[in-house]
Amino acid sequence: MVAGLSLPRIVRVGRGAVEELGDVVAGLGLSRPLLVTDAFLVGTGGAERVTATLVRAGLSPRLFSGTVPDPTTDSLAAGLEALHGHRADSVIGFGGGSPMDSAKALALLGVQGGRMRDYKAPRVNHGPALPVIAVPTTVGSGSEATQVTVITDSGTDEKMLCLGPAFQPIAAVVDADLTLSMPPRLTADTGVDALTHAVEAYVSRKANAFSDGLALTAIATIGRHLRRVYADGSDAVAREAMMLAATQAGMAFSNSSVALVHGMSRPIGAHFHVAHGLSNAMLFPAVTAFSVAAAPGRYADCARALGAASVTDAEGAAAAKLVDALHELCHDLAVPTPRAHGIDPAAWARLTPLMAEQALGSGSPANNPVVPTAEQIQELYARIYA
Numbered sequence: 001m002v003a004g005l006s007l008p009r010i011v012r013v014g015r016g017a018v019e020e021l022g023d024v025v026a027g028l029g030l031s032r033p034l035l036v037t038d039a040f041l042v043g044t045g046g047a048e049r050v051t052a053t054l055v056r057a058g059l060s061p062r063l064f065s066g067t068v069p070d071p072t073t074d075s076l077a078a079g080l081e082a083l084h085g086h087r088a089d090s091v092i093g094f095g096g097g098s099p100m101d102s103a104k105a106l107a108l109l110g111v112q113g114g115r116m117r118d119y120k121a122p123r124v125n126h127g128p129a130l131p132v133i134a135v136p137t138t139v140g141s142g143s144e145a146t147q148v149t150v151i152t153d154s155g156t157d158e159k160m161l162c163l164g165p166a167f168q169p170i171a172a173v174v175d176a177d178l179t180l181s182m183p184p185r186l187t188a189d190t191g192v193d194a195l196t197h198a199v200e201a202y203v204s205r206k207a208n209a210f211s212d213g214l215a216l217t218a219i220a221t222i223g224r225h226l227r228r229v230y231a232d233g234s235d236a237v238a239r240e241a242m243m244l245a246a247t248q249a250g251m252a253f254s255n256s257s258v259a260l261v262h263g264m265s266r267p268i269g270a271h272f273h274v275a276h277g278l279s280n281a282m283l284f285p286a287v288t289a290f291s292v293a294a295a296p297g298r299y300a301d302c303a304r305a306l307g308a309a310s311v312t313d314a315e316g317a318a319a320a321k322l323v324d325a326l327h328e329l330c331h332d333l334a335v336p337t338p339r340a341h342g343i344d345p346a347a348w349a350r351l352t353p354l355m356a357e358q359a360l361g362s363g364s365p366a367n368n369p370v371v372p373t374a375e376q377i378q379e380l381y382a383r384i385y386a
Contacts, residue, residue, distance in 0.1 A: 030090040134173070139245075158267075215253075
């Protein structure tokens with residue numbers, strides 16, 4: 001099998017790397033970036049700090065801080081206006097997954113036009129698009145390293161998976177110092193998100209030798225550091241390890257795929273406004289239990305990398321230990337069920353058939369070791385609710 005690989009051209013990793021952002025952009029021959037971020041990072045002074053590094057490098061940036069959690073097609077309109085008004089030659093995504101996803105979408109729409117729905121999966125988008133430079137401030141999405149963006153259709157509440165080299169950042173600047181202020185809940189949710197990326201990349205039907213190595217390394221690192229950084233957010237060593245693991249997991253799934261957890265997670269986020277990492281965490285143990293019998297060797301490898309099983313455990317036993325370990329991890333990180341999170345049971349039941357349809361429509365479940373039916377997805381939604 002020939003694997004088609006896509007990676008950022010430039011990656012700067014390490015504490016303090018954000019101070020080199022201006023040099024990275026200038027070195028690419030760009031001069032008029034649109035800095036895409038959110039109101040929170042404006043309020044913390046982070047956006048001002050990044051703008052200053054760009055100005056010191058002789059660039060002419062413009063700030064757009066109108067991104068929203070789980071970006072929508074409506075939220076992109078003001079960004080496009082800012083992009084065209086500035087005559088931007090590049091886009092910098094600064095923030096969590098939402099600003100980075102917004103930046104990717106704006107970079108493509110700013111050149112090609114049309115509606116975001118025109119670019120959703122299964123279409124593979126090759127461009128053209130403006131260059132994107134990604135600067136993550138959370139650990140989890142891996143969007144700085146992926147050829148994927150997720151935008152919610154404001155008219156239908158469908159979370160649209162959009163993919164292809166057009167969305168691949170040309171550069172990523174990965175600085176763990178930007179994550180030191182993350183609260184425990186966000187630390188937990190984004191950490192499980194990164195772990196989900198790595199495990200799904202490894203068990204995916206599209207897995208390959210390149211993505212395998214990145215996935216197993218990320219799983220091992222997350223296994224050693226996630227509880228530690230959840231307990232102490234000021235642990236700079238653990239923060240840096242988790243930041244690198246999230247980027248590796250992003251590279252892994254971008255060059256393999258995600259699977260059933262992500263396919264089922266996106267509709268939960270769209271209809272009930274649950275953060276992406278949290279909805280992944282709600283699903284992760286149950287979906288793994290559903291899938292594990294179809295690829296016990298692959299799941300056993302994940303269990304050993306995570307530290308949940310040893311090399312002496314048989315494949316089936318090791319794979320079962322992974323399911324147990326995920327339940328224990330979600331318990332330790334206080335991951336709520338949808339019911340405990342406050343989601344109305346009647347609304348959950350009413351929307352379950354639509355969510356199952358949207359999950360299948362995204363294409364991600366087709367990469368799962370067990371390709372589910374709509375009825376099986378509905379049963380999984382019912383099982384995880386309480």
